[in-house]
Amino acid sequence: MLDxxxxxxxxxxxxxTLWPIWPxxxxxxxxxxxxxxxxxxxxxxxxxxxxxxxxxxxxIGANRPELKHDLSAVRRESIRLALYRAGENPLLADQAFGxxxxxxxxxxxxxxxxxxLQFLSTRFPVVALSNGNADIERVGIGHYFRAAISxxxxxxxxxxxxxxxxxxxxVEVQPGEVLHVGDDATLDALGALNAGMQAVWINRDGQxxxxxxxxxxxxxxxxxxxxxxxx
Numbered sequence: 001m002l003d004x005x006x007x008x009x010x011x012x013x014x015x016x017t018l019w020p021i022w023p024x025x026x027x028x029x030x031x032x033x034x035x036x037x038x039x040x041x042x043x044x045x046x047x048x049x050x051x052x053x054x055x056x057x058x059x060i061g062a063n064r065p066e067l068k069h070d071l072s073a074v075r076r077e078s079i080r081l082a083l084y085r086a087g088e089n090p091l092l093a094d095q096a097f098g099x100x101x102x103x104x105x106x107x108x109x110x111x112x113x114x115x116x117l118q119f120l121s122t123r124f125p126v127v128a129l130s131n132g133n134a135d136i137e138r139v140g141i142g143h144y145f146r147a148a149i150s151x152x153x154x155x156x157x158x159x160x161x162x163x164x165x166x167x168x169x170x171v172e173v174q175p176g177e178v179l180h181v182g183d184d185a186t187l188d189a190l191g192a193l194n195a196g197m198q199a200v201w202i203n204r205d206g207q208x209x210x211x212x213x214x215x216x217x218x219x220x221x222x223x224x225x226x227x228x229x230x231x
Contacts, residue, residue, distance in 0.1 A: 002198060002216040004229060006177055009146075010120050011167045011192070013158075013182030014130040017202055017222075018117070018141075019107040021132070028103035032079075035099040042086035043079075056082050069151040072133040075100065105138040110204075116222035117144040123229070125171040129164070129180065131157040131187065146171050158184075159191025168197070179216075181225060189215040200225055 015021035036044035046052050056078050060067065067073045079100075080093035120126050125146035128136050133152060136142045147170035151157030154166055168175045175196035182188025183202045190211050192199035199215040202222060209218065219225050 002179070002200065002228065004231065006198065007124065007179045007229075008173045008177040009127065009168065009171045009179075010124045011127045011129040011149075011164065011178055011180040011197070012120070012145075013180075013184070013188050014128055014134045014136070015132045016183040017181065017188075018113040019109050024104060024107050027106070028100045031103040032096060032100040035096060040083055040086065040088040040092055040096070043083050043088050046082050046086050053078075053082075056085070069131070069155060069157045070133075071131075072097070072101065072152060101133075104133070105135055107134070107139055110222070112221050112223040112226075114141075116226050117141060119226045120229075121145070124179075125173075127167045127170055129158070129167045129182075158182075158187040159194065161191070161195040164192055164195035164197060168195075181222075185210055 012018075033044055033047055036047060057074070060074055060077050060081060064074070064077060067077065076093055076097040079096050080090045083090045083092055117126070121144040126144060128145050128148040131151040133150070136145055136148050147167070149163060149167045149170060151163065154163050156162050158164070164180065165175060168178045178197045179200060180188060180192035180197045181200045181202060182192075183204065185201055185207070189199040189201040190213065193213050193215065200217045200219060201209070201215040202225070203218050204220060206220075209215075217228065219228070
């Protein structure tokens with residue numbers, strides 16, 4: 001059971017916790033494809049082939065392992081390689097990625113997200129903790145957070161305990177004084193448990209819990225989390 005009296009800080013996942021990620025990515029990929037169609041049509045044609053695109057991304061993954069936790073760099077270098085293979089200017093990669101990134105930062109929040117951020121941030125220091133490449137400032141929610149820790153900047157991603165411990169250190173509390181909130185059973189909830197934190201699994205889709213160790217609470221939305229913390 002969740003022990004509210006121990007909570008001195010909240011760590012919070014972003015993608016699929018505050019907004020659905022795949023509609024955002026699909027919209028960003030369409031913006032990228034449209035831009036490539038105008039400025040690099042051969043590359044746009046290559047990107048239209050799922051098989052070719054997968055091969056490009058697999059090549060980057062195999063040959064640039066240092067980029068493993070930097071999704072932005074992986075995508076940028078994938079664009080650069082695709083431009084090269086298509087016989088077009090690889091120097092267009094930065095501009096093309098900029099088009100993708102600008103759209104990726106435009107998110108449609110879940111109905112409960114902004115109200116929950118307002119509630120949580122007035123009661124606890126909140127730290128964004130993400131494996132993704134959302135930028136809380138560009139998204140427009142930076143004022144709710146005391147700090148942001150990403151796998152890209154830290155070099156290690158969830159569920160590695162080290163990134164959770166770094167988030168606790170960012171607000172100068174012990175892991176046992178942190179409540180981590182996120183949508184992924186393994187990356188978020190189990191990762192937090194293994195780091196010595198309390199964990200709330202936001203299970204919007206009614207999925208079954210897949211692990212032996214259990215989170216301190218399973219809730220269908222952030223609205224129920226706020227109600228629980230009001231007690």
